[in-house]
Amino acid sequence: xxxxxxxxxxxxxxxxxxxxxxxxxxxxxxxxxxxxxxxxxxxxxxxxxxxxxxxxxxxxxxxxxxxxxxxxxxxxxxxxxxxxxxxxxxxxxxxxxxxxxxxxxxxxxxxxxxxxxxxxxxxxxxxxxxxxxxxxxxxxxxxxxxxxxxxxxxxxxxxxxxxxxxxxxxxxxxxxxxxxxxxxxxxxxxxxxxxxxxxxxxxxxxxxxxxxxxxxxxxxxxxxxxxxxxxxxxx
Numbered sequence: 001x002x003x004x005x006x007x008x009x010x011x012x013x014x015x016x017x018x019x020x021x022x023x024x025x026x027x028x029x030x031x032x033x034x035x036x037x038x039x040x041x042x043x044x045x046x047x048x049x050x051x052x053x054x055x056x057x058x059x060x061x062x063x064x065x066x067x068x069x070x071x072x073x074x075x076x077x078x079x080x081x082x083x084x085x086x087x088x089x090x091x092x093x094x095x096x097x098x099x100x101x102x103x104x105x106x107x108x109x110x111x112x113x114x115x116x117x118x119x120x121x122x123x124x125x126x127x128x129x130x131x132x133x134x135x136x137x138x139x140x141x142x143x144x145x146x147x148x149x150x151x152x153x154x155x156x157x158x159x160x161x162x163x164x165x166x167x168x169x170x171x172x173x174x175x176x177x178x179x180x181x182x183x184x185x186x187x188x189x190x191x192x193x194x195x196x197x198x199x200x201x202x203x204x205x206x207x208x209x210x211x212x213x214x215x216x217x218x219x220x221x222x223x224x225x226x227x228x229x230x231x232x233x234x235x
Contacts (some may be wrong), residue, residue: 002098011043015096020071026072039067047095052233068097078104086110092171112163112170121152123174128152135159139166153177167225 003021004013015016016024024030024157036048047067051096072078072087076099079085088105089096092114105113121127127134135146135155146162149155156174200232 005036005047007039007047008037008042008143012041012095014039014041014047014067015093015098017098020075020099023075024071029235032185033063038097041095042066047097067104068094069108071097071099072102072104073098076104086182088113108138112167112172115173123152123156123159123176124172125163125174126155135162137162137166160232 003016003018005016005021006013019104019151027035030036030170033049033051034057038049038051040050041046049065049067050063052062054060068087068089084105085104088103088104088110090101093101103186119126121133125136127136132148132150133152133155134148135158137146138144144162146155146158149158153176156176160173160176163170
């Protein structure tokens with residue numbers, strides 16, 4: 001049965017299994033620090049306990065306990081491997097600390113199951129070089145080139161295909177929109193420069209038009225004057 005536990009600094013609640021709550025409440029150390037009464041929501045979305053303990057010398061010792069990590073360390077067996085293990089939220093909800101939503105994960109698996117993309121093309125595994133878009137995928141920290149393409153969407157599709165072949169369906173697959181994505185948003189300063197250049201270009205064109213008109217008018221005036229003088233001589 002699911003239990004919702006209050007957080008001291010947030011209206012949100014953290015979800016736990018009833019059995020997990022009972023086991024944690026029986027933990028002697030957690031009792032001494034009033035763990036459940038001081039659970040907070042971290043800026044990253046995690047439920048955590050944090051307190052500064054005053055030492056005998058007057059200094060303070062900071063203690064931070066992340067709920068999801070504590071549960072995994074105490075209640076979920078870690079795989080027998082020398083690689084570094086991380087805790088993964090299976091459904092992506094960092095406040096769902098139920099046993100079915102927590103698992104030990106390698107870093108590569110953790111990355112493959114997140115949708116966060118820090119890429120100017122808007123697609124994972126896609127970079128723009130010159131006029132072409134290049135697709136890459138990493139396996140065991142080694143980059144594998146998948147080819148060059150005319151559009152970011154084509155490169156993203158190539159990444160998706162290879163990712164499915166290697167890892168199956170994960171959260172890292174690109175969601176490819178039908179409309180082309182902008183390669184990068186124009187920064188305000190850059191945009192201002194572009195606008196300024198256009199304004200200057202328009203002024204230059206306008207000045208040239210005025211100058212041309214003045215030259216034409218001057219030429220016409222000269223012709224009229226010359227014609228008038230010619231008529232005067234004939235008389």
